[in-house]
Amino acid sequence: MNTIHAKDTGLPEDAALSAPVFASLINLAGRQRMLSQRAGLFLLQFHALQQAGMPPSDDDIEAFGKTADDFRAAHRTLVEGNRETGIPKLFSGKVRDLLFGTARGNQTIEHFCERCCHYGRLITGGGAYDLAEFLRFVDFIKSDLLKVLQSVVAALEGDFLDFNKRSDERRAAETAAVLSALGQIQKSAHMSRLVAFNAKISSIRAGDYGREFGALTDELKKISDEIGESSKLIVRNISTKVA
Incomplete structure (x- = not known):
């Protein structure tokens, strides 16, 4: 299995990158993207039920809450890493720029998390909310947020290609x-x-x-x-x- 250690990447000394690690990262970023759209669909479903005077089921409310929690957990792992699963802290310069650089992707994600929970509580609890603002938020999920999450996936895939190239060069040198x-x-x-x-x-x-x-x-x-x-x-x- 090809492995590149911290000294080759600027990672903490106990970190190492390998094909399985990249697979986990790309899968995690892809899952985060999927969860965001699922949460948006739940909100639209809850809105439609409220308009029809029907409350959402407890199972759907629980599933929505789990979707939001899983999204936050995936984002936290991508940024902070997870020692138990061998996922390192954020090492990718491309992803770091997307999230914390001028693109401000992390702010976009945090805004989604905050508003998602906000509308979830309001709609499932029968509270009042501004329809136009709600629909703008749904559009935000399908556009701005999705763009950021897709860019993160693409950046990790690009890093994986670079990793394979470095591994091939190292193997040739050895x-x-x-x-x-x-x-x-x-x-x-x-x-x-x-x-x-x-x-x-x-x-x-x-x-x-x-x-x-x-x-x-x-x-x-x-x-x-x-x-x-x-x-x-x-x-x-x-x-x-x-x-």
């Missing part, structure tokens, strides 16, 4: 380093074989006095051959995986 090291091993094995060959010639010239030395040179050549063949096999395996 592979190159391994191949370079194996090249040095092969070179050393080749030199050892040459040394063993020359030593073998010397042992033959020495006659009986060189027999023991000759046995050692044979063993040295055998080890050198094994190292050379093993390194070639590793190179072939790495080349196959990279290809």
Whole structure:
């Protein structure tokens, strides 16, 4: 599994990004987007029921409350992180700019949370509210808020693509380093074989006095051959995986 640690991203030291973490973040942002629209539909449903003189069911009121709570929880996790699930604090410069920069996305989200609860209490409780203002808020959910939430999802998806690119570059660099090291091993094995060959010639010239030395040179050549063949096999395996 590809992992990039804090030192590569500016995250806190105990944080790490991986494909599953990005999947969780993108899923969370997408869920937040879905929950916002669901909350808007609940409000429209409650409004229609009130206009018809019918109260919403307790189940629908409970479902609306859970939708609003889940939305807030998702937003809090995206910003503050969650150690239990391994989601880091807000690390994305793109998302940070969207939420806390000139786009003021966080203010848009907070406004939604506040007004959503406000209208939920009024409508389900049978209270009076300005219809034109309510409809403007519903339009806000479908336009301004949705735009912010979609931008957050898109920013995280872009970060994931960048993450994959960095992972590929790191893997390529690590592979190159391994191949370079194996090249040095092969070179050393080749030199050892040459040394063993020359030593073998010397042992033959020495006659009986060189027999023991000759046995050692044979063993040295055998080890050198094994190292050379093993390194070639590793190179072939790495080349196959990279290809």
